Amino acid sequence: MPSTEKEAYGLKILTNNHPDIRRLRRQTGTPNIHGNKFWKSTLVLMDYLCEFPPPKAGKDKPLRVLEIGCGWGLAGIYCAKEFGAELTSLDADDSVFPYLEHHAALNGVKVTTWKCRYEKIRKVDLENFDVMIGADICFWDEMVAPLYNLTRRAAQAGVRVVMTDPGRPTFSAMASQCEAKLAALHEAWSVPPPYNTSGFVMDYDPMGQ
Numbered sequence: 635m636p637s638t639e640k641e642a643y644g645l646k647i648l649t650n651n652h653p654d655i656r657r658l659r660r661q662t663g664t665p666n667i668h669g670n671k672f673w674k675s676t677l678v679l680m681d682y683l684c685e686f687p688p689p690k691a692g693k694d695k696p697l698r699v700l701e702i703g704c705g706w707g708l709a710g711i712y713c714a715k716e717f718g719a720e721l722t723s724l725d726a727d728d729s730v731f732p733y734l735e736h737h738a739a740l741n742g743v744k745v746t747t748w749k750c751r752y753e754k755i756r757k758v759d760l761e762n763f764d765v766m767i768g769a770d771i772c773f774w775d776e777m778v779a780p781l782y783n784l785t786r787r788a789a790q791a792g793v794r795v796v797m798t799d800p801g802r803p804t805f806s807a808m809a810s811q812c813e814a815k816l817a818a819l820h821e822a823w824s825v826p827p828p829y830n831t832s833g834f835v836m837d838y839d840p841m842g843q
């Protein structure tokens with residue numbers, strides 16, 4: 635395998651130096667709210683979902699997954715590939731979508747894109763999903779309250795929420811609030827070799843409440 639390509643959890647992931655990614659950067663520009671690469675919290679999210687998967691999708695009723703702050707969107711792509719999920723990937727910055735779509739095609743899955751700020755997602759929108767996921771999306775102080783409020787709206791809509799993070803104080807503040815007020819789980823998570831990374835998980839599961 636070339637050094638500009640990796641494999642993780644059954645997915646092909648290109649690095650920033652891969653010729654396809656360099657071409658996309660030339661054609662479409664560089665994402666500007668940190669959606670410019672694959673972030674390692676996605677490995678934490680994939681590993682956690684591998685251990686605690688969502689209920690299996692039925693043929694008539696596929697699992698509906700919303701990835702928020704998707705960037706290159708590998709966590710959602712993992713859900714589409716591994717759980718047969720119908721995937722919607724949301725980001726405030728639409729310049730991430732060519733990178734997401736390229737990885738979706740590379741891994742043989744379909745994705746619907748949605749340009750939106752996550753704080754604008756309404757309860758009625760959440761009713762169209764079973765699971766909402768997000769990796770490394772709580773990195774500024776002003777993201778703490780909107781992500782807690784969004785999790786609360788998801789809880790009201792009966793949607794499971796799983797978010798991961800490398801361990802930023804902002805994520806800890808948000809996840810601690812979800813733990814205290816919504817009885818969500820908030821814990822450290824280590825990803826085994828060969829990935830050797832770790833982080834934190836917040837999991838609000840309406841089935842476990």
Ligand SMILES: C[S@@+](CC[C@H](N)C(=O)[O-])C[C@H]1O[C@@H](n2cnc3c(N)ncnc32)[C@H](O)[C@@H]1O
Nearest residue numbers: 667668669672673703704705726727751752769
């Ligand atoms: C650090 S990157 C993480 C990307 C991806 N989840 C990953 O783990 O590789 C943060 C992503 O969140 C997006 N983002 C930041 N603020 C947002 C908001 N308010 N609503 C939706 N997306 C947002 C950025 O555009 C970026 O793609």
